[in-house]
Amino acid sequence: MTTDKTNATGGAAGRISAESANRDRCPLCGGPNGCAIEEGRPAESCWCMRRAIGKDVLASVPTSLRGRSCICPACAAGGK
Numbered sequence: 767m768t769t770d771k772t773n774a775t776g777g778a779a780g781r782i783s784a785e786s787a788n789r790d791r792c793p794l795c796g797g798p799n800g801c802a803i804e805e806g807r808p809a810e811s812c813w814c815m816r817r818a819i820g821k822d823v824l825a826s827v828p829t830s831l832r833g834r835s836c837i838c839p840a841c842a843a844g845g846k
C-alpha cells in the first residue's frame with residue numbers, strides 16, 4: 767500500500783555504513799548482537815567471551831566496522 771523504503775528486510779551485508787552503524791547491531795546481518803558492554807553489563811558476562819568466533823566470520827566483517835560493532839551469536843556461529 768505505502769512505499770516502505772526504510773524498512774529493510776535484512777540479510778544484505780554491507781549496507782551499513784560506519785557512520786550509521788549502531789554498536790549494538792551486528793555488522794553482518796544488522797540484527798541485535800546482544801553485546802553485554804553495550805547493554806551496560808560487564809564484558810566478561812558477554813556471550814562472546816564464552817564462544818569462539820571463526821576467523822572466516824571475522825574476515826567477512828567490513829573493515830570499516832571492525833572493532834566498532836560486535837557480531838551477533840547467530841553470525842558468530844557461522845549461521846548460513
Ligand SMILES: [Zn+2]
Binds near residue numbers: 792793796837842
Ligand atoms: Zn549477525
